[in-house]
Amino acid sequence: MEATGGQIAKETLELAFQISNMLETGLDRHTLSLLIALIDRGINPEPLSAVVRELSSPPSRTQPSSAFSSSTKP
């Protein structure tokens, strides 16, 4: 049975979502799709997971991030 590319992508996403649920990562579908897209582009999963980890923190950490942002301001 021939499936279209979109269908395949949808099924893939579905499966990946189920896996991620099983592993209790706490990601939702949209985020997961973005992550998959990024991985497809060849980004290493390690820094990606670091990003996710960092940016999933509560907003009380905006201060250090602003410190960062201030240091990175050109």
Add this chain to the structure above:
Amino acid sequence: MDDTATVDLVRELVLRLLSPGGRSSTASNNSSDAAVRYALRLLSSRMSPSVIPDELSLVESIKRRLALSGRSSSALGFADLHSKLSARAPLLDRWALLYLLNSLSLDRHRPESSPASGLPFLPLHPPHPPRTSASSIAGGMTGGGVLLVAKDPENIREIALREYADLFMEDNEVSESALVRDVLYACQGIDGRYVRFDRSTDGYDMPESLKVPKPTRSIVRRLCELGWLFRKVRGYISEGIVDRQFDIGTVGQAFCSSLQDELVDYYKLLTVLTSQSANPIPSAGSDSGGGAGNYLSLRRLAVWLAEPTVRMRLMAVLVDVCGELRGGAMAGAIHSHAQHGNPLVQEFMGRLLRRVCSPLFEMVRIWVLEGELEDVFAEFFILSQPVKAESLWREGYQIQSSMLPSFISPLLAQRILRTGKSINFLRVCCEDNGWVEASGEAVAHVGATTRRGGLGYGDTNALEALVVEAAKRIDRHLMDVIHKRYRFKDHCLAIKGYLLLGQGDFVKYLMDIVGPELSEPANTISSFQLAGLLETAIRASNAQYDDREILDRLKVRMMEHGDGDRGWDVFSLEYDARVPLDTVFTALNMKRYLKIFNFLWKLKRVEHALTGLWKTVKPNYINSCIFANESFGVKLQFVSVLRRLQVLWNEMNHFVTNFQYYIMFEVLEVSWAHFSDGMNSSKDLDDLLAAHDKYLYSILEKSLLGEGSQSINKTLFVLFDHILRFRSLADRWFEHIHELQHRRNKSKLKSKGELGKVGSLIDGGRKALLQFSRDFFGKMSEELDKVAKEYSAALHDFISQLPLQQHIDLKFLLFRLDFTEYYSRVSSNK
């Protein structure tokens, strides 16, 4: 990485992550920009995972984690999903995705653990309360970042396991794979990093300072025993091949080379094990399952090395046993260890022994078939010494029992020795080459080959058969040569006839002719003259019809003489036996013959003396006419003296005759009959020599010439002396008597012629004659009494000593001499 599409994606991701409820607006714009920038920086920082991108192992580890945390159903579900995913999207970088998800989920469940990515801050508490996940986080975090947060109460087992693993890792300074590698080095005799050969304890060991748990230490020590054994065996081999190359002999070299062959198998095994040990071993606490491939732990090593240890132990035992041995002794020692029930050991020993014994068997074969000793290193059990031709048989070759291997019985060794000796004997002494056919026949009969290596260790039976056949044929050939070509029997007969006085007429003539010569002092006799007389005697008797070759060997020999010796004491005959018969008639044996000859000659002389005396003394008419015309007194005296003389003569004659009869018939003839039988039945030269020695020995014993009979021998010679003195005395007397008679007759005639004028002379003569005769006869009877007494004493002495002799045949002598027990009764009456 910096293409716009990626950047856009990142931006969107960041936005989504920052505001989970949906896109928010301005308040987070700045921070979102900053965040985006931060994210981009992170992504471009080239952080890469520290694990090899192996999808399967990752899947396994995830499954295990799920199973261990008590959600085995989830594990199965995950496996299912994964397979579906692989089916659906083969192009997707599943590993990366899984890694991502895994790390995120790990991160969620272990917020307190060590920083995975080196970020400067850590979340202080679980980040997002509302989760769609089914499980609840128990939140029991305790300090000391070792323990896991327990999700289910049933995780105690996992906790305990991890506790144990960590303790184990603490205790272990050295990893197991390093130990395995070191043990493998030790098994080849090389010192490893931790396991070294300790000379003081003579074993492989790890230093005490090393922190290794006790069981590991003990197992390592046990495995290193193999290394110790290997060292020993290899030391022996290298010593044998390098140091003592020219000393160890062919058997030793064969042994070393067969040990080396066994070691090749061992090296192969070690190589395989070494290659296996390069694969990683999962330690007790690690999660990665390792591949499904082989890995080597100390226990697996122990199983693999069990059989080689047995074999190496066997080899080390043999090396110990063989130590300083060489040649046949080494083969015998190894053979004694081959008697073992274990079929593995038997097969091993069989292989070894076949190679070790092949030089020996080869040597035996060549010795038995050709009589050559190819023994450069003195390993064979037959030694040869360079000797003269006549002692070749007796002393040329000997068995060296220290080199005799235990699977060759002493009887077989004797046969082997005799066969080779016979070949050499034939070759050297008899100059005969007929034995070559005999060897060839023997080989053909047995079916063995004459090539090298035809016989091996297991073929002791074949060897024995070959030796027996060869021995039989060669012995027969040797006997043929000795009897036919060298006429051994004829020579023996000749010796018996001449040296043992068997040829009676010859001896009588010889004595008659040579007798007067021999009465002279010894130093005035010339042997040339005697030789001439010998020839005369030979020609005068039946001996002249004997073979010239035999007669040529008969010679006169004068022994060494001191002062005062008469010819009788130094005269002897000699028979010259040449090679090869002088193996039988050695110098020692000829001396024995000489001794016997002297004895017999003396006996003959005594007999001759007595018979000569009888001619004078016998009671015939002549003697009765002596003093027939004299007065009664003189005649009576004469007759009584004469009678007493005759009686004494009779006694002596009785003794001498019986003694001679005993010697001639009981001793010589009987011994000869036995010897003849022995000669006919002997199959080889050893038997013949034994028979001949027995013959001589029995003659010596029976004729009182042995060592045990020396005292009685002396008594016998004293007797002989008495007899001879008696003869000379009697001769003198009769000379006197005849002279007296002659003078009397002369005076009688004179008196008849000149009557009256010489009457007074006659008268005076008669009175003088009476007086003279009275004196004379008185003296004569006195002397006769003395001789008689001495003779009787000596005879009693002799007869009393006779029963004390060992040999049973001397009882017959006693029986003959004392048939009526006259002497024993007389002696008991005394």
